[in-house]
Amino acid sequence: MKYTGTWYIDEMEIWDDDYFNMEVRAYITIGKSGTGEFQFGLVFGDIDGKIIRSDETERFEFTWSGSDESDAASGSGWIKLKDEQTIEGVIKFHMGDSSGFLAKRAE
Numbered sequence: 001m002k003y004t005g006t007w008y009i010d011e012m013e014i015w016d017d018d019y020f021n022m023e024v025r026a027y028i029t030i031g032k033s034g035t036g037e038f039q040f041g042l043v044f045g046d047i048d049g050k051i052i053r054s055d056e057t058e059r060f061e062f063t064w065s066g067s068d069e070s071d072a073a074s075g076s077g078w079i080k081l082k083d084e085q086t087i088e089g090v091i092k093f094h095m096g097d098s099s100g101f102l103a104k105r106a107e
Contacts, residue, residue: 048063086104
């Protein structure tokens with residue numbers, strides 16, 4: 001699966017890099033089975049997803065559950081390839097914020 005691996009988040013739509021890199025370098029990791037994890041700022045989540053194809057597009061859509069500042073949190077999101085080394089996507093909190101992001105493949 002072309003989304004497999006670790007991707008470092010370089011930009012987020014509603015949070016700056018001082019926040020999203022405050023605890024660790026912000027990342028999203030996807031395994032071959034479609035499970036994975038992410039962390040940015042004080043938000044951590046376990047991912048469960050799959051590739052969704054429509055007429056002209058393909059993207060990896062997922063749900064997640066985890067924590068935000070030690071409080072339970074969950075939501076959904078998606079990623080798609082911009083090129084072989086870059087993904088763009090959205091992470092959404094259930095009943096809360098939603099942010100677009102760009103990430104580069106870890107080397």
